[in-house]
Amino acid sequence: xxxxxxxASLEEGTPQPLxxxxxxxxxxxxxxxxxxxxxxxxxxxxxxxxxxxxxxxRETGDEKLADDAAKEVRMSxxxxxxxxxxxxxxxxxxxxxxxxxxxxxxxxxLVIWAGQVSMTGRALKAKGAELRARxxxxxxxx
Numbered sequence: 212x213x214x215x216x217x218x219a220s221l222e223e224g225t226p227q228p229l230x231x232x233x234x235x236x237x238x239x240x241x242x243x244x245x246x247x248x249x250x251x252x253x254x255x256x257x258x259x260x261x262x263x264x265x266x267x268x269r270e271t272g273d274e275k276l277a278d279d280a281a282k283e284v285r286m287s288x289x290x291x292x293x294x295x296x297x298x299x300x301x302x303x304x305x306x307x308x309x310x311x312x313x314x315x316x317x318x319x320x321l322v323i324w325a326g327q328v329s330m331t332g333r334a335l336k337a338k339g340a341e342l343r344a345r346x347x348x349x350x351x352x353x
Contacts, residue, residue, distance in 0.1 A: 237308065237310065239302070239303055239306060239307075239309070240309040240312075241299065241303065243309040243312045244298075244299055244302045244303075244307070244309055244312075245295075245299060246312070247309070247312045247315060247316060248294075248295050248298045248299060248302075249295070250316055250319070250320070251298075251319060252286065252291055252294060252295060254319055254320060254323045255286070256285045256286055256291075257323060257327075258323045258326060258327070259284045259285065260281040260282070260284055260285055261281070261326070261327045261330060262326075262330065263280050263281050263283075263284040264277045264278065264280060264281035265277075265330045265331075265333075265334055266280075267280040267281070268334065269334065269337060
């Protein structure tokens, strides 16, 4: 078949690295990682606080209870420190490429902010409906 020689057509010798074909992984950028995690923890705390405050306000109507609940749900210093240390260690272990950190921070910030805007809008609509209903009741009673 073909040439019929049966000899290997590959040259023997030392293999050559794929230098031009495979990109080298950048070194782990720990400082950027720490900044991203710091911001992420802040966003998580702010998001959790806003969510719990909105729920408490809607369910109880008590402004002080809503404020207290919003403060209580935030991570304690010990928990936040543990999360930050663990996140850096995991990012290092799994060689997370921090080149996309700006996009992650931008996206995360916008998502949390959009959620807060949405919750505030719903709370205002509910309060408006409540005030209109109360005004109608007062109008009928008069």
